[in-house]
Amino acid sequence: MGFSLSDIKNIFDRPKPQPQSANLGGTAANADVIDAMDSIYEVDNDNWYTAKPYGFKFNPRSGSSVIMFLPINPSNLTITTNFATNVISTLYGTVEEHSDVRYYDITIEGTTGFAPKYVDPQGSDATVAAQMGRRSGRSSFAVTQGISLGGFFSKTLATVNAIKGKASDLLNGSPKPKSGIDADNSGYAAFHNLYRFLLAYKKDAAGVNGSTLPRKGHPLTFFNYKDNNEYDVAVKGFSLRKSADNPMLYNYSIQLRGYNIRTVSSGDVADDLNQRLKDLGLDGVDGSSILGDIKSISNSAKGIVGAAVGGINILGR
Numbered sequence: 604m605g606f607s608l609s610d611i612k613n614i615f616d617r618p619k620p621q622p623q624s625a626n627l628g629g630t631a632a633n634a635d636v637i638d639a640m641d642s643i644y645e646v647d648n649d650n651w652y653t654a655k656p657y658g659f660k661f662n663p664r665s666g667s668s669v670i671m672f673l674p675i676n677p678s679n680l681t682i683t684t685n686f687a688t689n690v691i692s693t694l695y696g697t698v699e700e701h702s703d704v705r706y707y708d709i710t711i712e713g714t715t716g717f718a719p720k721y722v723d724p725q726g727s728d729a730t731v732a733a734q735m736g737r738r739s740g741r742s743s744f745a746v747t748q749g750i751s752l753g754g755f756f757s758k759t760l761a762t763v764n765a766i767k768g769k770a771s772d773l774l775n776g777s778p779k780p781k782s783g784i785d786a787d788n789s790g791y792a793a794f795h796n797l798y799r800f801l802l803a804y805k806k807d808a809a810g811v812n813g814s815t816l817p818r819k820g821h822p823l824t825f826f827n828y829k830d831n832n833e834y835d836v837a838v839k840g841f842s843l844r845k846s847a848d849n850p851m852l853y854n855y856s857i858q859l860r861g862y863n864i865r866t867v868s869s870g871d872v873a874d875d876l877n878q879r880l881k882d883l884g885l886d887g888v889d890g891s892s893i894l895g896d897i898k899s900i901s902n903s904a905k906g907i908v909g910a911a912v913g914g915i916n917i918l919g920r
Contacts, residue, residue, distance in 0.1 A: 644831065655827075657677060659804075660824040663822075674721050675713060675720075680827075681708075683708040683709075688700065705862065708860060711857040711859070714853060715797070717789065719740055722736070722792055722793045729868070740788035790853060794843075798843075807822065808837075827867070833866075838857065840857070841855065842855065
């Protein structure tokens with residue numbers, strides 16, 4: 604059964620849906636509920652399609668606060684909200700006891716990758732810290748001594764066409780591939796800096812330094828720009844996992860107990876994914892086309908090609 608012209612006209616003549624706030628009836632009660640929701644934290648609806656950073660803000664007893672972004676956005680983030688609620692059955696019915704106290708069990712799982720963007724602690728303002736920390740751990744140079752991570756994601760398809768001759772050099776071990784990783788900004792350095800950053804926080808929070816100076820705020824804050832909120836947190840555990848399958852990767856798991864959820868203080872941190880693609884030399888390049896060219900040029904090195912193409916996930920989104 605097909606559509607007639609009148610059916611199509613009726614579709615276009617239908618009234619357009621109104622914004623959600625307008626559909627709530629406009630009563631004072633609805634407005635109060637919306638205000639109460641916004642008072643907890645505000646949602647930025649434009650964040651649904653963006654890749655935003657995650658990180659910690661450390662307020663030591665002495666000195667200025669510093670921000671440590673997670674080197675790569677976590678592969679798994681679990682936030683369990685624990686409500687202070689008690690339900691009691693009595694002879695005459697059910698009694699509910701409610702408290703406004705809420706706390707959050709947060710588990711962050713991820714990897715520092717090979718060459719992440721964020722490595723060192725930066726300034727106290729999140730927007731400035733993101734701009735300061737936007738340096739890549741990858742070296743940029745032409746492919747002249749065989750395939751390497753540094754030269755693979757080059758900015759032109761002409762370099763991709765050179766893979767056929769260079770793949771055999773790499774597979775045969777001659778000449779030795781040139782390193783594409785900046786050692787000072789490697790995933791190795793990023794992991795140890797993140798670990799030491801949390802250890803320094805714990806030492807300061809425990810008062811080991813002996814400082815009696817008043818704090819400027821809670822010792823540690825976790826901010827989540829994707830969901831536009833932040834929490835005051837305490838670190839409960841930090842786990843390191845290494846695998847023989849990926850001996851160069853450091854996988855971590857951080858367990859936090861958080862409370863006092865609120866809107867993130869500085870929300871003007873730029874979209875990280877587009878900048879990351881630009882750093883990898885993949886901006887403006889058709890991904891499916893480049894993969895097709897690589898496959899047809901160098902079937903014998905498909906293991907290396909697959910690893911390099913997957914590097915965009917390893918190197919960070």
